[in-house]
Amino acid sequence: MLREILSITGRPGLFRIVSQGKGTLIVEELGSGKRFPAHARDKVVSLGDIAMYTESGDTPLGEILDKVYAKYEGKKIDVKELLASKGLRQAFEAIVEDYDRERVYENDIKKLFTWYNILVENGFTRFAEEEEKEKNTEE
DSSP: OOEEEETTTTSSSSSEEEEEEEEEEEEETTTOOOOOEEEETOOOOEEGGEEEETTTEEEEEEHHHHHHHHHHTTOHHHHHHHHTOOEEEHHHHHHHHOOOOOTTTTTHHHHHHHHHHHHHHHTTTOOHHHHHHHHHOOO
16 A cells, blocks of 8 residues: 555655556645646655665565554654654654664654654554555565
């Protein structure tokens, strides 16, 4: 399922692929449902293709989102409060103890928590399992 969810550079939020055309994707913003084209010149990244640096290698975003979901029991994270109290790294460290502290920046953690909030608000409860099923059906 995360393969269908996109991040588009320069646009806030997350998007779902609705349709594909020649040189464009028709995407729908999660939450508002607003549809628009994402052109070939836009930098579009599937959440299923993203991983975060850890000491044991790269960890897929889906696995990390599952850990965040388990830690916060599916509740929304107050990202602004964590930023104000300078507790962003500590909150992430409580979830992923072995993250690479040199290569994972605060902005990456903020983006992860923001994406988590958007996904949870839109009914997502599982992240990594769905990716594994998709990989198994492709093989």
